[in-house]
Amino acid sequence: MSYQPEKELALKIVRQAAKLCQRVQQTQGRQAVQKADTSPVTVADFGAQAILCQGLMESFPNDPVIGEEDATLLQKPGLEGVRQQIIEQVQQSIPTATPDNVIDWINWGNGNVAPRYWTLDPIDGTKGFIRGDQYAVALALVEAGEVKLGVLACPAFPREDGNKGVIFLAIRGQGAVEIPLEGGTSQKIQVDPSAHFEQLYRIESVESVHSDRQVQTAIDQRLGLTYAAKQMDSLAKYGAIARGDAHLYTRVPLPQFEGKKENIWDHAAGVIMVEEAGGKVTDLEGKPLDFSVGAKLSNNHGVLATNGSIHSQVLAAIKQEK
Numbered sequence: 001m002s003y004q005p006e007k008e009l010a011l012k013i014v015r016q017a018a019k020l021c022q023r024v025q026q027t028q029g030r031q032a033v034q035k036a037d038t039s040p041v042t043v044a045d046f047g048a049q050a051i052l053c054q055g056l057m058e059s060f061p062n063d064p065v066i067g068e069e070d071a072t073l074l075q076k077p078g079l080e081g082v083r084q085q086i087i088e089q090v091q092q093s094i095p096t097a098t099p100d101n102v103i104d105w106i107n108w109g110n111g112n113v114a115p116r117y118w119t120l121d122p123i124d125g126t127k128g129f130i131r132g133d134q135y136a137v138a139l140a141l142v143e144a145g146e147v148k149l150g151v152l153a154c155p156a157f158p159r160e161d162g163n164k165g166v167i168f169l170a171i172r173g174q175g176a177v178e179i180p181l182e183g184g185t186s187q188k189i190q191v192d193p194s195a196h197f198e199q200l201y202r203i204e205s206v207e208s209v210h211s212d213r214q215v216q217t218a219i220d221q222r223l224g225l226t227y228a229a230k231q232m233d234s235l236a237k238y239g240a241i242a243r244g245d246a247h248l249y250t251r252v253p254l255p256q257f258e259g260k261k262e263n264i265w266d267h268a269a270g271v272i273m274v275e276e277a278g279g280k281v282t283d284l285e286g287k288p289l290d291f292s293v294g295a296k297l298s299n300n301h302g303v304l305a306t307n308g309s310i311h312s313q314v315l316a317a318i319k320q321e322k
């Protein structure tokens with residue numbers, strides 16, 4: 001399948017959502033609200049989810065959508081102002097949107113897995129977004145438990161021309177490309193297949209609790225890595241591996257989060273990016289990530305993404321450290 005209609009729609013709405021995020025960042029800076037799990041959420045997270053869901057609902061009304069955000073929080077007393085800002089931001093992108101539309105669009109992301117569904121994270125790396133670092137608008141199409149199309153808009157990602165803002169796009173069987181955020185020529189990307197560990201870069205989250213750094217240090221030593229890990233928020237890490245800027249990325253659950261599984265929207269679009277650029281992604285036991293079971297990767301333990309050529313060696317090192 002060529003996935004041409006899906007690709008066109010995905011690129012269009014991810015760009016629109018990224019534009020909303022940039023606008024919110026310029027006008028509102030660091031304002032955030034706390035979610036029930038104490039993680040921050042902003043006007044841009046909700047606004048971007050509304051835009052993404054509106055497009056999907058209109059073009060592919062039969063496809064369920066599983067998104068990170070939910071509008072329930074916005075009913076809380078005291079958040080009327082935030083709700084109003086979200087509505088105004090969405091109206092700048094879609095002038096005909098009513099307040100009810102905006103809430104309905106956000107909640108369109110409350111779907112369940114099906115033989116074919118979309119998953120999205122309107123802002124992955126909200127903490128990076130608030131800090132002014134990396135973040136990604138992430139959208140993926142899943143069929144029969146396998147990611148078929150992934151798009152990542154990374155408005156702060158550095159480009160070779162000195163500007164910032166990259167879209168990564170991958171379609172199963174068609175490779176991966178990067179495109180300037182504002183549009184332009186798409187360029188094929190590929191992993192750096194080097195297997196000389198002393199010259200390779202590991203990439204990790206900026207947030208230290210998202211992966212076990214103690215176990216990681218032991219794995220790094222076993223592999224003979226010499227460079228300090230690069231740090232980056234969000235799914236942009238998968239883009240960095242796909243374009244050869246880094247070579248491996250792990251998520252090793254900390255003991256206190258052992259039973260907590262990864263969210264599908266935190267990985268789906270990145271997984272296909274790395275795979276279509278020639279790399280490999282599995283869990284820490286070498287099993288493929290299973291996107292058929294629900295909003296979490298319940299059948300998997302942690303995540304390992306590599307340039308492919310080092311994958312089995314890294315898996316062996318992980319096994320020895322567990």
Ligand code: AMP
Binds near residue numbers: 235
């Ligand atoms: P990153 O930018 O790589 O730090 O990843 C951000 C994502 O990590 C967020 O979207 C959260 O869903 C997810 N997250 C939050 N807490 C944890 C945790 N304890 N372990 C793994 N991932 C987490």
Ligand code: MG
Binds near residue numbers: 125
């Ligand atoms: Mg996320």
